[in-house]
Amino acid sequence: MAQMYWIVFLAALSCLLRAIDASAGDADPLYKNCVEQCEKSGCVGKRCFQHCKFSSDGKPIDGPWYLQEPLYLKWKQWDCRSDCRYHCMLAREEEREKLGEKPVKYHGKWPFQRVYGIQEPVAVALSALNLAMQFHGWVSFFILVYYKLPLKQNKITYYEYTGLWHIYGILSMNSWLWSAVFHSRDVELTEKLDYSSAVALIGFSLILSILRAFNVRDEAARVMILAPLIAFVTTHILYLNLYKFDYGLNMIVYVGMSIVQLIVWAVWAVVTHHPSRWKLWVVVVGGGLAMLLDIYDFPPYKGFVDAHALWHATTIPLTYLWWNFIRDDAEFRTSALLKKTK
Numbered sequence: 268m269a270q271m272y273w274i275v276f277l278a279a280l281s282c283l284l285r286a287i288d289a290s291a292g293d294a295d296p297l298y299k300n301c302v303e304q305c306e307k308s309g310c311v312g313k314r315c316f317q318h319c320k321f322s323s324d325g326k327p328i329d330g331p332w333y334l335q336e337p338l339y340l341k342w343k344q345w346d347c348r349s350d351c352r353y354h355c356m357l358a359r360e361e362e363r364e365k366l367g368e369k370p371v372k373y374h375g376k377w378p379f380q381r382v383y384g385i386q387e388p389v390a391v392a393l394s395a396l397n398l399a400m401q402f403h404g405w406v407s408f409f410i411l412v413y414y415k416l417p418l419k420q421n422k423i424t425y426y427e428y429t430g431l432w433h434i435y436g437i438l439s440m441n442s443w444l445w446s447a448v449f450h451s452r453d454v455e456l457t458e459k460l461d462y463s464s465a466v467a468l469i470g471f472s473l474i475l476s477i478l479r480a481f482n483v484r485d486e487a488a489r490v491m492i493l494a495p496l497i498a499f500v501t502t503h504i505l506y507l508n509l510y511k512f513d514y515g516l517n518m519i520v521y522v523g524m525s526i527v528q529l530i531v532w533a534v535w536a537v538v539t540h541h542p543s544r545w546k547l548w549v550v551v552v553g554g555g556l557a558m559l560l561d562i563y564d565f566p567p568y569k570g571f572v573d574a575h576a577l578w579h580a581t582t583i584p585l586t587y588l589w590w591n592f593i594r595d596d597a598e599f600r601t602s603a604l605l606k607k608t609k
């Protein structure tokens with residue numbers, strides 16, 4: 268009997284999850300009807316869209332002959348659908364607000380106000396600021412290790428993690444670039460690029476946390492850690508892009524790798540006598556709290572600021588402090604090694 272209860276419970280849960288996946292907003296018959304009508308008429312209320320001008324046989328009415336190719340037609344139809352969905356969503360949300368109802372998600376996304384065609388302007392601006400912050404941190408690290416600190420005779424830095432932090436800097440900037448692109452226009456390609464870059468970054472920073480915290484300096488030992496993790500992250504990215512774009516699986520992999528590295532850094536921060544360990548502490552605790560923001564999802568305030576955008580805001584000061592720690596670490600290790608050689 269107990270087994271029966273479990274089966275019913277799991278079935279109910281899976282129905283519920285599927286309902287969440289489909290989003291309450293686009294399941295609403297009024298919204299569905301609005302989109303259907305709009306795709307035929309090209310209008311929502313008094314607003315009509317250029318992209319929806321088709322004749323009865325599906326060919327566009329305007330535009331020169333060379334643009335009337337099937338591919339272009341597809342794009343146009345697709346643009347028409349996206350315009351219709353957006354304006355039907357706004358119309359529906361306005362009606363719901365009048366009735367005192369709370370915002371709901373449409374096709375998995377909260378209703379955002381576009382600005383100059385940019386879907387989530389706040390998230391785009393914050394992603395750009397994060398990118399700038401990463402660039403600033405990386406450049407100042409570069410200047411420190413190559414111009415301010417002494418170099419070995421073969422022009423190599425004393426600090427053993429220089430190359431790894433360079434890769435980290437490049438992967439971070441790449442990830443924020445695609446984050447900005449994805450939040451300005453969310454299509455299949457930009458979504459894949461954003462998710463793949465984020466997973467690549469988190470995978471690499473996991474590797475870095477292990478190498479740094481366990482002080483792995485031996486080449487062979489580094490390869491032993493690098494190879495399986497790189498293989499795992501690469502397989503995951505290929506699976507997402509070529510086989511199945513599984514949000515649930517990606518969330519598990521992403522959050523899992525994030526938690527493991529937070530634990531590695533946290534444990535290291537406790538046991539190490541590193542002079543800048545308090546910076547590590549702030550980043551670990553701040554990063555953990557920030558991650559909760561992304562998991563605790565709330566609708567955008569005034570159609571602009573949601574939990575995800577706030578999460579992007581918190582990473583700006585954390586990034587500043589993080590590169591600050593990395594620079595301290597380079598100085599700390601370099602002076603320790605110089606003392607040894609003397």
Ligand SMILES: [Zn+2]
Pocket residue numbers: 390446450575579
């Ligand atoms: Zn984002």
